[in-house]
Amino acid sequence: xxxxxKRGFRAGVSVIPSFIAIFIGFGVAARVADVPxxxxxxxxxxxxxxxxxxxxxxxTGQGAAAIVQMIFAGVLINLRxxxxxxxxxxxxxxxxxxxxxxxxxxxxxxxxxxTFFQSxxxxxxxxxxxxxxxxxxxxxxxxxxxxxxGVAFGANLPPAFMFGASLFLPVYFALLLxxxxxxxxxxxxxxxxxxxxxxxxxxxxxxxxxxxxLGVGAAITVAEKR
Amino acid sequence: xxxxxxxxxIAGAGLGTYVLRVAPFMSxxxxxxxxxxxxxxxxxxxxxxxxxxxxSIVFDGGSVxxxxxxxxxxxxxxxxxxxxxxxxxxxVALFGGVGVAVLWKWLTM
Numbered sequence: 541x542x543x544x545x546k547r548g549f550r551a552g553v554s555v556i557p558s559f560i561a562i563f564i565g566f567g568v569a570a571r572v573a574d575v576p577x578x579x580x581x582x583x584x585x586x587x588x589x590x591x592x593x594x595x596x597x598x599x600t601g602q603g604a605a606a607i608v609q610m611i612f613a614g615v616l617i618n619l620r621x622x623x624x625x626x627x628x629x630x631x632x633x634x635x636x637x638x639x640x641x642x643x644x645x646x647x648x649x650x651x652x653x654x655t656f657f658q659s660x661x662x663x664x665x666x667x668x669x670x671x672x673x674x675x676x677x678x679x680x681x682x683x684x685x686x687x688x689x690g691v692a693f694g695a696n697l698p699p700a701f702m703f704g705a706s707l708f709l710p711v712y713f714a715l716l717l718x719x720x721x722x723x724x725x726x727x728x729x730x731x732x733x734x735x736x737x738x739x740x741x742x743x744x745x746x747x748x749x750x751x752x753x754l755g756v757g758a759a760i761t762v763a764e765k766r
Numbered sequence: 767x768x769x770x771x772x773x774x775x776i777a778g779a780g781l782g783t784y785v786l787r788v789a790p791f792m793s794x795x796x797x798x799x800x801x802x803x804x805x806x807x808x809x810x811x812x813x814x815x816x817x818x819x820x821x822s823i824v825f826d827g828g829s830v831x832x833x834x835x836x837x838x839x840x841x842x843x844x845x846x847x848x849x850x851x852x853x854x855x856x857x858v859a860l861f862g863g864v865g866v867a868v869l870w871k872w873l874t875m
Contacts (some may be wrong), residue, residue: 548801552859554856554857554860557864560767560830562772565827568821570834574798575772576769576772577798579772579775579776579809581773582776583775583776583779583780585780586776586777586779586780586825587776587779587780589783589784592779592783596775596779600779601866602768603767604768604771605768605779607767607771607774607775610775610778611774611775611778611779611782613784614775614778614779614783615778615779615782615783618782618783618786618788618859619786620814621783621787622786622787622789622796623807623810624791624811625786625787625788625790625791625797626799626807627791627798627800627810627811628790628791628798629790629791629796629797629805629809630797630800630801637791637792640788640791640792644781644784644787644788644791645784645787645788647787649814649818652794652811653811653814653815653818656811656862657815673774687793699870699871699873699875700868701868703835703838703868703871704864704867704868704871706822706864707839707842707863707864707867708860708864709818709821709822710789710818710819710823710839710843711842711843711846711860711862711863711864712798712817712823713816713819714819714843714846714847715846715847715850715859715863716815716856717812717815717816717855718847718850719850721812725809726809728778729809729810729813730794730812730813730815730816731806731810731816732813732816732819733812733813733814733815733816733817733820734816734819734820735821736817737813737816737817737821737822738820738821738824738830739863740827740867741821741824741825742830745828748817748821749814749817749818749821752813752817753810754810756809756810756813757806757809757810757813759808761803761809761811762804764805
């Protein structure tokens, strides 16, 4: 296994507990909402984005009349992937477009951010696309397994275990940020993202991270150019 | 909802999301837009990471978490940061921080 794959694999393994915990949560919610088990699993495979999946199954109670609404809710919540892919398209230089047709399905907040952080380690010669794919090979099945566990027996898992598993992702990101941020504008971006996300999330449930990141990004870009 | 309706939802949401994911890799025009705004995209990426940390600490599912739970989460992050500072080992820090949180949660249940 080459260095890029090894690093990607290792990064993926670090976030497996969070992925499983998040998708167990989705599996449990799907079961409560009377979503058939195959539909819940297929939704994870096709959409691979827990927040959108939660939004979709929340509308299940409204029946078939809400089909269009469910699709729109799911796609709108995933708008952030457009921005993430736009950033990744500049990190995956020299990758044939056809290959990206399959790789793109694995763009998610964690796969994107871990690749982004890896790209900033200039001293390490890593093929970022290989890193990304090796990570996806680990986290994508974890999402499917998490959904299956949630649908099958999520309600019986110990709460302390679920609580701990859900913390891997935020703690990991906090550690990466603490060791990675350079310069006062980047520090400002991190601090503002940290401070503004919760209130924006309260105002616009499900949109807090995306909307505040866009606002913070725009404001700091303007500040830096002055 | 029947099987056909579920198939429509899964296909619609999956395809719509996929288009959002794949479009920037396929379109040269979008690629150039990104090239001209790389600093903006860097700041947005950092703010997303910080936002995910903040949301996970403050929120419990869809609502604001209870103060005791918030304290445990803050302790987990702080412990991990201290361990990282002392050991320079990311995985030890990660498991150390989460381990403290699980232990605290288990003791107070």
